[in-house]
Amino acid sequence: MFCPQCGKEAASAANYCSHCGTAIFPPPPRPMKKLYRSRTDRKVAGVCAGVADYLDIDPTLVRLIWVATVLFAGGGVLGYLIAWIVLPEEPLFVPSTVPSVQTAPR
Numbered sequence: 382m383f384c385p386q387c388g389k390e391a392a393s394a395a396n397y398c399s400h401c402g403t404a405i406f407p408p409p410p411r412p413m414k415k416l417y418r419s420r421t422d423r424k425v426a427g428v429c430a431g432v433a434d435y436l437d438i439d440p441t442l443v444r445l446i447w448v449a450t451v452l453f454a455g456g457g458v459l460g461y462l463i464a465w466i467v468l469p470e471e472p473l474f475v476p477s478t479v480p481s482v483q484t485a486p487r
């Protein structure tokens with residue numbers, strides 16, 4: 382286990398680097414889940430996959446429920462269109478920047 386900040390080896394059980402204090406296991410990037418339309422898994426506009434991701438369930442299950450709602454209740458299409466308009470698109474994946482290595486001689 383190496384520190385992502387200073388590159389020095391850290392104890393595998395430690396959560397923080399003993400050299401620079403950097404958290405070796407950073408907190409999850411999305412602690413507060415937001416309801417988004419999925420960019421990666423979409424059949425129409427990504428609403429079902431977004432809902433499934435939010436609820437942590439299979440997108441196919443959400444689609445089946447949605448189709449059943451359309452067939453038996455008739456409100457599914459309107460609901461989908463409203464969700465399409467209301468839900469923001471999932472933010473694009475931005476890779477975390479690699480900390481710059483200091484090259485100046487000491």
Ligand SMILES: [Zn+2]
Pocket residue numbers: 384385386387388389398399400401402403
């Ligand atoms: Zn460090």
